[in-house]
Amino acid sequence: MLVIFRWIRNQAYPLLYVLLLLSAVTQIFRYHFYQHSIYFGHALGIHRSIDVWRSDITSYFKLRTTNEQLVKENGLLRNQLNWNLTSNSPKGASTYKDTFTKTLIKYEYIPARVIRNSVNEQNNFIVLDRGYKDGIKKHMSVICPMGIVGVVVESAAHYSLVMSVLNSKFEITPYFYNLKISQGVISWNGDDPNYVELEEVNRFVKLKNGMKLYTSNYSLLFPAGIPIGTIEKSESNLKSNFYSIKVKLATDFSQLDVVTVIKNIHQNELDVLNQIIPTEEGGAND
């Protein structure tokens, strides 16, 4: 305190000057219209710039929260889509009513964050920060805003393991939107994480490069209409009845962050029926 008083006493002359000058300048800005408008024009401009900077910085820090809010909102919106509604009304279906829309739903969406991911292995797996305490169970499908991601193969209390599309054991049947058919099997050959192979498509089907592929309504794991990818290149030869198709994946697996785990409300019934169908050992094909 003493130092401050000493400093003020030593600098009294310049301080008095600044005080008197400020008083004069205040008069100028108050009583002269031209100077007033220029000063306040600049002051407002500076304030706006500062506001923009502040907004940019704070919105950057809020990105994670915003992202999570968007994922939740996406889940709510997906629940309202027509294809999510049950086609029949099973007994006791009223218990599956969505609390938000009061409509009968087939799927529930659980947002999760990817905490571990690989694209370089022959069999890639993803670890999510949600487990069975969050409602995640084996055989639930995982998607992201870009497209399909994989299938849950194991769930711990707070974490779950997902078999990525980039896994040699993962198989899925695509739906050709342009042709309105579901045919073939998509699998990864272990080379490029951006491409998968589509086989067992009849060579008499009229394919075009750029055709979009979605999950089929025959899938027991994924809801129909989730993007898989686009046909990059298709080859056929007379020796075989099937095409050899290269598909560019819709999902960029190197950029995975927030994903959605899809819970089929009727999964128990499907599991019971699925036990009757013989599947390949260890596979996650649908």
Next chain:
Amino acid sequence: MIEVVRFIVGGLFFALIQTLIFKEVNIAWWIKPMPYVYLFLILPLSSNRFGVLIGAFFFGLTIDAFGGSLGMHTAACVTTVFVKYYIDLYFLDENSMQLQGMRYMQIDYKGWQWYAIYSFAILLTHHLVFFIFDYFSWSSLFTILFVSVCSAFISLLFIQIFRLLLGHK
């Protein structure tokens, strides 16, 4: 005390002739002479600097009140007195001047060149501050400099006339 009254009366006189005569004189659009700065040039070096600063504030306020230019002359006067204090401190030897019987900067101290430079520097400070607030635009920077130099030069000529009329050395 008598000297203070003399300066107050002198201040009122300069404020009146500034607003009644020099404000109305239209030599050229770029020339606005403000020879009342002479009052600061004849201030004794031994004056109380705080008193002078406050006096300059009210002097500028009086001119602004008469001329309707609120704040501009006040800012210019306060800045001129503030800068003059440091010019006097670093460039004038007060003891030497007192021995020569001078209370403020005179031609006899180091010749007319020194006096002209000293007076012009103080005048230019005043005019620059005044025109900066008058034009108040970055794009008018060169106009401000030009107008300040021209006006300061004309003000210096009027100051020489005052000196002759008042019989100051």
